[in-house]
Amino acid sequence: xxxxxxxxxxxxxxxxxxxxxxxxxxxxxxxxxxxxxxxxxxxxxxxxxxxxxxxxxxxxxxxxxxxxxxxxxxxxxxxxxxxxxxxxxxxxxxxxxxxxxxxxxxxxxxxxxxxxxxxxxxxxxxxxxxxxxxxxxxxxxxxxxxxxxxxxxxxxxxxxxxxxxxxxxxxxxxxxxxxxxxxxxxxxxxxxxxxxxxxxxxxxxxxxxxxxxxxxxxxxxxxxxxxxxxxxxxxxxxxxxxxxx
Amino acid sequence: xxxxxxxxxxxxxxxxxxxxxxxxxxxxxxxxxxxxxxxxxxxxxxxxxxxxxxxxxxxxxxxxxxxxxxxxxxxxxxxxxxxxxxxxxxxxxxxxxxxxxxxxxxxxxxxxxxxxxxxxxxxxxxxxxxxxxxxxxxxxxxxxxxxxxxxxxxxxxxxxxxxxxxxxxxxxxxxxxxxxxxxxxxxxxxxxxxxxxxxxxxxxxxxxxxxxxxxxxxxxxxxxxxxxxxxxxxxxxxxxxxxxxxxxxxxxxxxxxxxxxxxxxxxxxxxxxxxxxxxxxxxxxxxxxxxxxxxxxxxxxxxxxxxxxxxxxxxxxxxxxxxxxxxxxxxxxxxxxxxxxxxxxxxxxxxxxxxxxxxxxxxxxxxxxxxxxxxxxxxxxxxxxxxxx
Ligand SMILES: Nc1ncnc2c1ncn2[C@@H]1O[C@H](COP(=O)(O)OP(=O)(O)OP(=O)(O)O)[C@@H](O)[C@H]1O
Ligand SMILES: [Mg+2]
Numbered sequence: 319x320x321x322x323x324x325x326x327x328x329x330x331x332x333x334x335x336x337x338x339x340x341x342x343x344x345x346x347x348x349x350x351x352x353x354x355x356x357x358x359x360x361x362x363x364x365x366x367x368x369x370x371x372x373x374x375x376x377x378x379x380x381x382x383x384x385x386x387x388x389x390x391x392x393x394x395x396x397x398x399x400x401x402x403x404x405x406x407x408x409x410x411x412x413x414x415x416x417x418x419x420x421x422x423x424x425x426x427x428x429x430x431x432x433x434x435x436x437x438x439x440x441x442x443x444x445x446x447x448x449x450x451x452x453x454x455x456x457x458x459x460x461x462x463x464x465x466x467x468x469x470x471x472x473x474x475x476x477x478x479x480x481x482x483x484x485x486x487x488x489x490x491x492x493x494x495x496x497x498x499x500x501x502x503x504x505x506x507x508x509x510x511x512x513x514x515x516x517x518x519x520x521x522x523x524x525x526x527x528x529x530x531x532x533x534x535x536x537x538x539x540x541x542x543x544x545x546x547x548x549x550x551x552x553x554x555x556x557x558x559x560x561x562x563x
Numbered sequence: 564x565x566x567x568x569x570x571x572x573x574x575x576x577x578x579x580x581x582x583x584x585x586x587x588x589x590x591x592x593x594x595x596x597x598x599x600x601x602x603x604x605x606x607x608x609x610x611x612x613x614x615x616x617x618x619x620x621x622x623x624x625x626x627x628x629x630x631x632x633x634x635x636x637x638x639x640x641x642x643x644x645x646x647x648x649x650x651x652x653x654x655x656x657x658x659x660x661x662x663x664x665x666x667x668x669x670x671x672x673x674x675x676x677x678x679x680x681x682x683x684x685x686x687x688x689x690x691x692x693x694x695x696x697x698x699x700x701x702x703x704x705x706x707x708x709x710x711x712x713x714x715x716x717x718x719x720x721x722x723x724x725x726x727x728x729x730x731x732x733x734x735x736x737x738x739x740x741x742x743x744x745x746x747x748x749x750x751x752x753x754x755x756x757x758x759x760x761x762x763x764x765x766x767x768x769x770x771x772x773x774x775x776x777x778x779x780x781x782x783x784x785x786x787x788x789x790x791x792x793x794x795x796x797x798x799x800x801x802x803x804x805x806x807x808x809x810x811x812x813x814x815x816x817x818x819x820x821x822x823x824x825x826x827x828x829x830x831x832x833x834x835x836x837x838x839x840x841x842x843x844x845x846x847x848x849x850x851x852x853x854x855x856x857x858x859x860x861x862x863x864x865x866x867x868x869x870x871x872x873x874x875x876x877x878x879x880x881x882x883x884x885x886x887x888x889x890x891x892x893x894x895x896x897x898x899x900x901x902x903x904x905x906x907x908x909x910x911x912x913x914x915x916x917x918x919x920x921x922x923x924x925x926x927x928x929x930x931x932x933x934x935x936x937x938x939x940x941x942x943x944x945x946x947x948x949x950x951x952x
């Protein structure tokens with residue numbers, strides 16, 4: 319169950335009173351203001367909001383890429399907002415899978431090597447890593463593109479490699495920042511189909527930013543960023559689908 | 564586990580125009596470094612091979628080179644009775660020698676250069692086993708005859724085999740050429756010691772050094788003790804090999820220091836080049852770095868990876884530099900021997916050890932040029948870099 323009023327008690331992700339200010343040229347921008355959020359295991363949440371409303375900022379904080387000005391984030395009992403940068407890096411490797419709008423694949427590494435990266439931080443043997451990478455690339459339907467470099471792939475395929483990289487180490491949750499933002503309708507649909515498969519068949523917890531209402535519709539719930547906090551949109555179908563599970 | 568090396572290898576190749584700048588800078592520096600070291604090494608090797616471990620050289624006490632020594636014929640008579648000296652049927656293997664410098668025209672430029680002329684005793688070839696006559700014959704005592712070192716015969720006009728030459732108010736006949744195994748003697752002209760003294764109007768009974776061949780290297784102490792404790796003698800004794808080692812020290816040190824100064828100045832430029840290459844690599848790849856950090860690679864991994872990349876670049880540069888100077892190996896050059904002010908031929912001698920020093924030097928440049936950009940790569944915040952800020 320997803321909540322935005324700070325009333326959850328035993329949720330997987332608990333965000334309380336999250337504040338983020340940026341200062342730029344002496345001017346202070348208060349992007350997130352006392353934001354609360356609770357997400358349970360297996361939830362699929364979409365975030366929407368106008369450009370500059372702080373969606374990416376929120377994902378970065380949830381993924382431990384940045385630290386808040388105030389407030390706390392707890393994931394599976396770990397208070398990540400009080401971790402050191404080093405501890406946060408280790409935590410990220412274990413718990414977060416990132417999917418970015420711009421894919422952010424390493425251009426000089428093959429699809430296989432890109433997907434293998436998170437596994438290099440585990441104690442898996444070379445053959446175990448190979449198995450995991452092959453499985454992940456199989457899930458995203460790119461078994462035949464393992465030795466291709468990013469520039470040899472289409473945008474949709476690149477994004478699927480990114481998704482494979484995000485899921486290969488079986489993280490606690492996935493953070494997707496406009497994963498379809500750079501794709502045409504057809505590729506976007508394929509990516510969304512894939513994300514839904516991850517949620518339904520693999521029981522992944524997914525938090526996704528999108529500008530596209532069609533994409534947001536697939537999520538259990540859509541939350542809007544408004545004046546630095548989240549508000550639930552009255553999306554009945556999504557709420558019912560979430561409740562039916 | 565670290566960021567895979569293939570990432571750095573392919574990145575270096577990908578950005579090869581930028582990498583090449585750093586590689587060439589480091590290659591040039593490492594090459595000059597190795598060349599200078601090999602010059603010093605070649606000089607030292609030439610000097611060292613002049614001495615034999617089973618020879619001893621006797622000089623007047625306090626004289627540190629043959630040039631300012633003086634040993635009388637009476638001294639020589641006392642020395643030749645000392646224990647430890649090897650003998651053949653005609654007596655002790657000993658060469659009392661007079662050394663002087665005379666100018667001869669170089670074949671290459673026609674200008675004069677100083678040649679060391681050594682007046683030797685008839686036993687000189689028995690004393691210096693490494694010296695072999697390769698053309699003609701050895702000189703006969705009492706005659707105006709010369710035998711010349713291999714380098715001399717090919718470097719100076721008028722000192723080729725069979726020619727006759729005027730020097731010191733006499734006309735000399737070049738009757739033989741000898742090979743001294745790449746030692747300093749290859750740059751010398753030998754004459755009979757008494758004839759030479761006579762020609763240059765020097766006292767006939769004064770020599771500058773006495774070199775003796777010992778029964779074995781272990782007889783040195785016995786010989787030295789006997790000669791230095793003899794109250795009638797006022798001389799110093801050294802192993803011949805030590806003597807030449809000391810003679811080589813000054814120029815070897817000079818070349819080495821000069822080489823280091825030149826290399827360090829060049830290294831400064833090469834490091835700046837490497838820094839430039841690596842800083843631009845870090846700037847161009849800030850998004851990749853941020854992605855690696857997001858995936859969970861720590862700051863240490865990033866520092867290691869980018870330093871490694873610089874080290875890879877410097878390794879390529881180092882190897883290239885060494886290979887580039889390799890053709891110099893054996894290339895003969897000559898220089899003033901600062902102890903005697905005569906011309907001495909010696910060759911660049913590039914050894915595996917010197918090449919590994921060159922590589923180490925290159926790697927050091929790579930580390931210095933890589934570590935600061937690598938640290939800045941690890942320090943830059945992840946979130947803005949991911950946005951391309
Ligand atoms: N590192 C930073 N320094 C200063 N200001 C920043 C920084 N990062 C983000 N901002 C500002 O914070 C605000 C929120 O940015 P954010 O990227 O989170 O918005 P967004 O909702 O993701 O927008 P978009 O839909 O365009 O991606 C913007 O005004 C942005 O300019
Ligand atoms: Mg954004």
